Amino acid sequence: MTGRSRRDDTEDGQPLLEVRDLKVHFPTADGLVKAVDGVSFKIHRGETLGVVGESGSGKSVTFLTVMGLIGSRTARFEGEVIFKGRDLLKLPVEEMRHIRGKEMGMVFQDPMTSLHPMYRVGYQIAEAVLAHEATTKKAAWKLALNLLGKVGIPKPEEAARRYPHEFSGGMRQRAMIAMSLVLNPDLLIADEPTTALDVTVQAQILDLIDRLRTEFNAAVVIITHDLGVVAEHCDRIQVMYAGRIVETGMGRDLFYRGRHPYTWGLLQSIPRLDAGQSQRLLPIKGLPPSLIFVPPGCAFHPRCPYVMDVCRTEVPVLEPAGGPHMAACHLPMETQERIFAETVLQPT
Amino acid sequence: MTTQTSQPSAPHRKAGVTPLLKVSGARKYFPVTRGIIFQRRVGDVKAVDDVDLEVYPGETVGLVGETGCGKTTLARVITKLHETTAGKLEFDGEDYTRYSRRQMRPLRRQMQIIFQDPYASLNPRKTVGSIIGDPYRIHSVVPKDQIKTSVQGLMERVGLNPEHYNRYPHEFSGGQRQRVGVARALALTPRLIVCDEPVSALDVSIQAQILNLLEDLQREFNLTYLFIAHDLSVVRHVSDRIVVMYLGKVAEIAPQADLYRDPKHPYTGTLLSAVPIPDPDLARARQRIILQGDVPSPIDPPKGCRFHPRCPKAQFPICATEEPQLRELAPGHAAACHFPLTGPGDLVARPLPGAEAQGPG
Numbered sequence: 001m002t003g004r005s006r007r008d009d010t011e012d013g014q015p016l017l018e019v020r021d022l023k024v025h026f027p028t029a030d031g032l033v034k035a036v037d038g039v040s041f042k043i044h045r046g047e048t049l050g051v052v053g054e055s056g057s058g059k060s061v062t063f064l065t066v067m068g069l070i071g072s073r074t075a076r077f078e079g080e081v082i083f084k085g086r087d088l089l090k091l092p093v094e095e096m097r098h099i100r101g102k103e104m105g106m107v108f109q110d111p112m113t114s115l116h117p118m119y120r121v122g123y124q125i126a127e128a129v130l131a132h133e134a135t136t137k138k139a140a141w142k143l144a145l146n147l148l149g150k151v152g153i154p155k156p157e158e159a160a161r162r163y164p165h166e167f168s169g170g171m172r173q174r175a176m177i178a179m180s181l182v183l184n185p186d187l188l189i190a191d192e193p194t195t196a197l198d199v200t201v202q203a204q205i206l207d208l209i210d211r212l213r214t215e216f217n218a219a220v221v222i223i224t225h226d227l228g229v230v231a232e233h234c235d236r237i238q239v240m241y242a243g244r245i246v247e248t249g250m251g252r253d254l255f256y257r258g259r260h261p262y263t264w265g266l267l268q269s270i271p272r273l274d275a276g277q278s279q280r281l282l283p284i285k286g287l288p289p290s291l292i293f294v295p296p297g298c299a300f301h302p303r304c305p306y307v308m309d310v311c312r313t314e315v316p317v318l319e320p321a322g323g324p325h326m327a328a329c330h331l332p333m334e335t336q337e338r339i340f341a342e343t344v345l346q347p348t
Numbered sequence: 349m350t351t352q353t354s355q356p357s358a359p360h361r362k363a364g365v366t367p368l369l370k371v372s373g374a375r376k377y378f379p380v381t382r383g384i385i386f387q388r389r390v391g392d393v394k395a396v397d398d399v400d401l402e403v404y405p406g407e408t409v410g411l412v413g414e415t416g417c418g419k420t421t422l423a424r425v426i427t428k429l430h431e432t433t434a435g436k437l438e439f440d441g442e443d444y445t446r447y448s449r450r451q452m453r454p455l456r457r458q459m460q461i462i463f464q465d466p467y468a469s470l471n472p473r474k475t476v477g478s479i480i481g482d483p484y485r486i487h488s489v490v491p492k493d494q495i496k497t498s499v500q501g502l503m504e505r506v507g508l509n510p511e512h513y514n515r516y517p518h519e520f521s522g523g524q525r526q527r528v529g530v531a532r533a534l535a536l537t538p539r540l541i542v543c544d545e546p547v548s549a550l551d552v553s554i555q556a557q558i559l560n561l562l563e564d565l566q567r568e569f570n571l572t573y574l575f576i577a578h579d580l581s582v583v584r585h586v587s588d589r590i591v592v593m594y595l596g597k598v599a600e601i602a603p604q605a606d607l608y609r610d611p612k613h614p615y616t617g618t619l620l621s622a623v624p625i626p627d628p629d630l631a632r633a634r635q636r637i638i639l640q641g642d643v644p645s646p647i648d649p650p651k652g653c654r655f656h657p658r659c660p661k662a663q664f665p666i667c668a669t670e671e672p673q674l675r676e677l678a679p680g681h682a683a684a685c686h687f688p689l690t691g692p693g694d695l696v697a698r699p700l701p702g703a704e705a706q707g708p709g
Contacts, residue, residue, distance in 0.1 A: 054551040055522075154641075168642045169415070198414040198578060200639040203622040207638060225552055228581075228624030232631040251628040267626065269556035271585030273608065274625050280563070281585070283556030287521055 014085075015042035016186055016219050017066065022079035024058075024065050031292040035061040037243035038079075045186065048213060048220040050234030050251075052227065052266070054288050058243040059223050063189045065089075067106055068096040084186070102132040105180025109192035111172035115164040122148070122160025125179045132183055147178040151208055170201035177208065184216055191223045206233050227270060231255060236324060239263050242289050242299035245318065249325030256345075259327035259336045261304045264344050298330065306331055306339065366441050367402040368540055368572050369426065369459075374399045374435035376418075376425050380647055391647050395421040397596035398435075400674070403540065408566065408573040410587030410604070412580055412619070416643050418596040419576045420464075423544045426574065427461045428452055439540070457487055460533035464545035466525035470517040476503075476528050477513035483535040499535075506531045506561060523554035530561065534569070542574045547582060559586060580623050584608055589680070592616050595646055595654040598674060602681040610691070612683035614661045617695045637695050653686065660695055661687050 024036040036058040043049050053059045064070050066081055068088060081088040084103070088096060100106075108114040116124055125144035129135060135143075141160070148156035151174040164172055173193060180188060190209060194202035206222075210233060213220045222234055230237050231251055238248035239262065247260040258264055265284035286303040289295055295302050301311040310330050318326040321333065329336065377392035396418040403409045411419045424430040426437065428447065437445045444455055463469035470479055481499045484490040490498050500510035506527045517525055526546060533541050543562065547555040559582065565571060577583050583590060590607045592600040592615065600613040611617045621637045639658050644650055650657050656667040666686055676682045689695065 054553060170642055199580065199619060199622040199624075200414060201642070202624075203636065203638045206624075226624065227552070227626035228631075231626045231628045232624045255626065255628055266552060269553045270626060271556075271559070271581040272626060273581045273584060273620070273623050274627060274630055281556035281560055283560060284553035287523070287554075288551075 015082075016045050016084065017043040018080075018082040019062070019066065020080040020082070022062065022065065022081060023077065024061050024070065025076045025078075026074060027076065028292075033291045034243050034294055035075075035291055036065065037294070039240075039243070039245055040079075041238060041245065041248065043187065043219045043221065045219050046213070046217055047236060048210070048222060048234045050230030050237040051221060051223045051240060052225060052230055052237060053240035054225065056242075056288050056291060057240040058291075059240045060191055062240075063106075063191065063221060063223060067100055067104060067189060068093075069100075069106075098132065101128055101180075101185075102183045103185050104187045104189065105183070105185040107173070107176050107180050107188070107190040107193045109195050111169065111176045111196070112164065114176060115172060117164055120161055120163060121167065121175050125160075125175070125182055128179055128182055143182055144178070147182045148175065150212070151175070151178045151181075152204070153178070169197055170204060173197060173201075173205055174208070177205070177212070181212060181216065181218075185218060187219050187221070188213070189221045189223070192225070193222065194229065195224070195226075202229075209233070227266060239266070242294055243291060244299065244328065246300065246329070247327040248318070249321070249327075250323070253321075253323070253325040257321075257325070257337075258340055258344065259321055259325070259331075259333070260300075260329045261306055261331070261339075262300050263327075264340060265303075267344050298328070306335075365404055367438075368405045368440055369401070369403040369574070370436075370438040371399060371401040371422075371426060372436045372438075374401075374422065374425055374437065375433045376421050376430055377433045394596050394646050394649060396425060397646075397649075399593075399596070399598055401591060401598070403572055403574055405539070405572055406570060407588040408575055408586050410583035410590040411574060411576040411593065412578060412583050412590060413593035413599075414578065414619075414643050416595075416646060417593040418646070419578075419593050420544055422593070423461065423542050423574065423576055427459060427542055429461075453487070457489070457536040458539045459542070460536065460538040460540070461542040461544060462526075462529050462533045462546045465549055466522055466529055467517075467549070469529060470525055472517055475514050475516055476508075476520070479517070479528060480531045480535060483532060487536060489536065499531075502531045502535060506534070506565075507557070521554075522550050523557060526550060526554075526558050527561070530558070530565070534565065537569060538571070540572045540574065542576070544576045545578070546575075548577060548579065555582070562586070580620060592619070595643060595649050597654060598684065599655065600681075600683040600685075601674070602678075602683075606678065606681050610678075610681075610689075612677050612681065612688040613655075613685045614659050614687075614689060614695060615655050616683075617689050618660065621695070635695075653684070661689070663687060 020040050022036055022039045026033040026035060039062055051059045077089050122141060122144045125147060126140035129140035129143050145156045145160055148159055153159045153171060153174050167175060194205050209220060224230060234251060236250055237254050238245050241262050247263050254263055268282040269284060271281060284303050289299055297313045298311045298316050301307045308330060316328040316330050318328045320326050374396055375398055376396040377394055379389045380391040380393060381387040382390045399422060413419050425432050432445060436443060439455055439459060477499050480502055481495045484495050484498060500513060503510045508524060508527050547558050550558060575586050584604060587604050589603050591598055594615050600616045611620055618637045618639045625631045637660060641658055652668040652670055653672050656662040672684045672686045674682045674684045677688055
C-alpha cells in the first residue's frame, strides 16, 4: 500500500487479540439472555480463525462485543478483551471509536443494509479515512479508488461515483471489504461475509480476503455456518454452542479428529459434494436451546446421542487434546476417538 | 427414447411414461418501461428464455443456478403464479398454459409449492392450524368438522406438535415454520411439489431435518419434486436428475451422478469447483476455477452463448455469435455448449480478478 508504516507492537509473539472469560448477558423482560457465557480465545497476526455455530450460538455477539458495537446500556459485560495490550471493555467510547474502523475492520453479512443507500460508494470509503486520519479529501478519495481497484472492482473511478443500489451483491461486498481495509486494520472480522452470495461470487470474495490477509499481514476472523468455508479458508476453527466454545483446534483437528458430539453432528448433517454416494443425512435432533433457560450441565446434553449422567449436572470445561486442539465434553477420550472413527469417518 | 441411467431408482425416461410435468419453450419476459406518464417499453428482462423441462412421476429434479438465472421465475411460471409469455405447460398430458384461475383449481390440488422464506410465506395473523387447514377449506375436500383432526394428523406427520394447533407462526423457529409450509403443501396430497429453496434460510442441523422429512414424504406419498436451490451439495443430495440454468436458459441437464462426476458445460464445471468442500486436505488438493465477474444483465444478455464472456473455454468467434443448442452428449445428459468439457482437468484457471486487467473476452 502507501508508505504508512505498520504498528509492530505485537510482533513479539503476543496475540493480537486475547479474549478472557468473556460474558455478555442481556437483561430482558423474559429473563437474562446469556448470549455469550464464558468465552476465551486468542488470535495471532496473519492467521484466519473460523467461528462456526448455529444461529443463537453467540458467535456474532462475541465479535460485536470485540468491536465495541454492543452498547453497555443493553448488555452486561464480564471478562477482558485485550487488543494490542489494552482492555477494550474498559476503554471509553471515544477511544473505542478510534480503534474501530482504524485498527479493526468489520464486514457484515448483508452488504445492502450496511452501506448507506444515499451516498456514493467512493464517498463512504473516503469518509472512513477522513474520520480517522488528518488528510485532505482528495487524498482520501484517491485511497478509496486504490482500494476499490485492489478488491477487484473494474474501473474504480466510475464505480466510486455510483450508489450502492447500482452494485451487484458481490460488488457491494467488495466495496464493504474495501471500506474495512482502507485504513490497513490489524484485525478484520467478517460476519457471514458470503452467506448472501452465490458460490462463484463466494469463492471470489473468500479468495480476496485470503489474498488481502497476506498482503496486509492482518488477522482475519470468519464467522460462518458453512463448514466448507472454514475447511478451505481457515487455519484454526472454534465451534460455538449456546454461548460457549465447545471445541477448538486446527482445521484438520476438527475435521479428522473431532471430539465434541456437536461437531460430529454438524459434520454429519451436511450433504457433501465429495461424498461417494448420497447417504441419508443424520441431523442433530431437537432445536438449539433458549439462551434464557440454558440446560444445566453441558448445554448440548438434551440433543446429544451419547449423553451420560454427569452431562446433566456438570458443565464440561475445554480440555486439551493435543496442540491447540481442545474440546469441552465429558466423554472419555478413547470413547470420543472410537465414536468419531465409527460414525463420522466411516458412516454406515 | 429409452435409456438406462446410473440411477436405478430413477423412473424417468421410460418409454411410454407420460411426464408428470412438461414445459416446452417456456418464456417469461418482464417488461422494462421508461417514462412516468407515457410508459414506453424499452426492453425486457428475459428471466426465463425458452426452457424445456420434463419431470417424470416419482423423481426429483433439481434446478440450480446463480441468483438471477431464472430458477424461481420458472417455478412461478410452472405453478401459474406468473403467466407465461410464451411456451406450453402440461401437467400429466393436460395443457394448462392458458387456464384461468377457476380452471386451475383442480390442478392446484395436484401441484403445490413450498417457498423459500418461512418467515414471509406464512400469514402472521393466522394460527398455524388455520394456515395448514386452508387448503381443505378452499377445496372443500374434508368435511368441516374433520378439518382439525386432519390438520393435526398432518402436523404430527411433519414433526410438529399437534397441540400447537392454535399457535401463531412467530412462536415457531425457522425450521418449524418450514415444517408448517411442508404440511400446507401436503394437505391436498398433491402429486407434484415445487420446492423453491426450501432449506436455504435454515441452519445446517435443521436443514438436514427438513431434507430428511422431504425424502420420507416422497417415499410415503409417492411425490414428485421439482427442487430449486442454489446449494449444489443440497441439490446433489436430493435429486435424481439436475438442470443447471444460466441467465434464463438451460445450460446442462443430466442424471445426478453424471453431472457431478462428468460435467459437460464449462459453467457447471466452474460452479462445482467453487463449492467449498468440508474437508481441509481435499479442499487444498483440488484445483479450483474461479469465475470472473458477475452474471450479466438478463435485459441485454450476451450474444451467442450467454456464458461466453465468463467462460474459460470460450473460442471466438463462434461462441460470441452462435447460440449453442442443447445437445445430448451421453444418454440423458445434454449440454448447450459448442465445446463441452471432455473430462477432469479440461478447465484451466484464468487469472483472478484483481487490480490487473479487467474485462472478460
